[in-house]
Amino acid sequence: MKQTNFFGLVLFFASLVIISLFVASGAIQAKEPVKIGAIIPITGTSEVEGQDMSRGLQIALDEINTAGGVLGRSLEVIVEDTETRPKSGLDAVHKLIDINKVPVILGGYFSSVSLPTGNYSNSQGVVQLTWSTSPALRKVGPFFFGICGTDELMAANTVKFAIEDARAKRFGIIVDNSAYGLGVLEFSKREIKKAGGEIVAEVKYEREKADYRPELQRVFAQKPEVVVGTLIGKDARTIFKQAYELGLKPQSGWYLSWISLATAPSIPETVEGVKGLIGRLKGKAANRFNEMYQEKYGAPPQTVWGHYIYDAVWLTALAINFANSPEPKAIKDALFKVAPVYRGVSGGGDKTFNADGMQKYEVYQRMVCKNGKLVIYQK
Amino acid sequence: MVLLEIKSIYSGYGDMEILHGVSMELHHDEIVTIIGPNASGKSTLLKTIMGYLIPTKGKIRFNGADVTHLRPDEKARVGIGYVPQLENVFPPLTVTESLDMGAYTMPRHGLKERIEEIFDLFPVLRVKRKEKASALSGGQRQMLAMAQALMTGPNLLLLDEPSAGLAPNTRIDVFKKIQEIHHMGSAIIIVEQDAYQSLRISNRCYILVMGQKEHEAPADRILEDERIKKAYLGG
């Protein structure tokens, strides 16, 4: 009998402990952070840009959580790697939506990743904000937002830069063979034709190859005055290295869309004097971001993509607070309201969306590569 | 002196047992012919002696040592030469290269002299020394196959149907060579279906039927035995 009583006592205390644990965890639950997701190219072709994105994300998160977070809770971002590939990007989004059940996903980066991931998150009623630039992204759906001006603007401005700066008439075009690159190709051609220029070579290159000499020979076969287009990441490094070794250089220079994609990972000597455009980073907000970045990581940002994800995190946080809800539908509606009043650090700072949820305005900055660093171009 | 002693071996391919307790003996100065109908286990016996097939039961002794479980390349090293019936040359190798491979287990020095000796035995190969084996005629290939197996001067030579598929006059050449080889000091086991010529140069003969030894006799006696001639030599 005594024994039974003793066990009863133990059971009683054990249940007390368990109940109190539940209560305690309930209390924690009330303060559990609001979790959103991000898909970033941590590895693969664009790992250099990916590093800036991870850092920009961290800077925004620190700021937001120091300022009190969202809905009185802290904001947390679950980061997944896209490996710069659509398939892995889609796997990441499935995980974030199906398992983590996040209301918002940031990123995609390349249009070829943003398109399939955006289609899935839109179909699941989850908000996705990307800084990809393909015009095709417009049609993804109401839950999908772009915070960077689309390619036709960028490509047209790049060609304009080449024409104004070098009086170029004969153009070579080289692009990455992806949704983004093909967009740049199409809009560059349109702009060159409009300006009465001649296209002497048009080259699409495949990713992650060791040998781009045949492609380079083709670009330079008819001696173009300028070469426009877009080169990306590791492959840009290989292409510039091989062009350097072959002594191939356009007479009046390279003019690249999103130049930091090409120059950041490349060997400095091989990209000396390469010109191109990036989203405009001037202005008070952008300067403050650059200072914070420098202070935290001991070096200035290599690309502009830290700026874009920074704006994406802030826009999301503001929208959640404005909607007073972490529900995707409320966040989606709130985004349209907060964007016009927000002053961003990327692309000129005005992040207003048009009716498709894409950027209305984008201001580009002319840059040139000097000693391995991008500096503002002045003629 | 007994060179090879086989004590009631059982052997076959996987689960399919083909030899059911075969025993035989071979003296160091003998030529023995093994005859028997198709699928009686003659080739299986040679493959088992050479080590391509491992007997499930029984023992093989060679020169007084137990060699039952040696691999084919180890059998070659202890002095057993083997000439398979088909695919008995290296098609892409030249005649000289093939002989070089025949002497694989021997030291390199003296190789050239040995090849010359073999060319003396097989003059036709000397003419074709730079030809690939694939370019030789059927008879020349058979000569090359035997020459290759003779490079090391083996104590025992196993010949699987050496005259199969050859023209009649070439067959006579082949058996003449076998006799010459025997005179040079190798004991020989010949497996033959059409065995008249083989028996004429042999000392003794074993008859294998359904994987068992049916009969054993001196070769000349077999040639005189009308009953055996009718049953196993096609009349």
Next chain:
Amino acid sequence: MLFQQIVINALIRASELGLLAIGLTVTYDILKFANFAHVEFACIGAFLAYTMNVTLGMNIILAGLVAILVVGVLSIFIDRLVFIRLRGASSIALMVTSLGLGIALRNGVRAIWGARIKGYAIGLQNPVELIGVRITPVQIFIILTSVISMVIIHLILKRTKLGKAMRATSANPALAQACGIHTERIVRWVWFMGASLAALGGIMIGLDTHLTPRMGFSVMIPVFAISILGGLGNPYGAMVGALILGLTENIGLYTDLGKILTLNGLIGNLTGLYIPTGYKLAISFIIMIVVLLWRPSGIMGKRER
């Protein structure tokens, strides 16, 4: 652009891929299956050399030699671990196994070294001009190394006892055994030779460009195209195949088909008709398909059976 330059560019490409293809083809010759994991030996070799060269500060040539030996030994280890259980299995089973092994090795490299781009400590190479051709010292080194390696392979196969035994084992393994050749030992040597050639090719690619875990995988199609073109199992075919593929890729993209079709303006006027560059990889595929349809045994024919 000078024609010589295109030939040199083709030669550089052929030197790198040729080493890999010869390795693939000699292993095929003995093992009788197409080893899809072969290109990963290139990747492992390149990364091992990287560790010794950059992390441990060894001279690149010494680092390369050590890496090549290590990969050779590793391949024997893999054979003992995986493929020895499958001797005599169907070539389909072996191929699928090697496909899986390739994935495992590729991701192993990624797990150990990470996915970030890497390069050897050789600095940026400044090109020199020879007969109007621009070429860097490293590229000259690559071509020379490749040519020397091919001569060595030729001498091994034709002059040495080991090489002849390899050819004999490939042609007739049972008879090779009857000659006293321990064929399992030959198989080990073949693994060693094939894998070290792949490692050498990988290091050459790394010297010429950079290293990533997918560097082996990314040359798989051209390497297989070369081997099929030359006739699987025929190392001389692989050498010729590499040259043809290199030239086709380079000339193919550079040639104005319009000029050829109109006989340089003789009939009609058509210029600027080029193969779209996006189809470069298709060149390898087309070569493979055409050869398989037209001469399945390769342009040089298979060695007689």
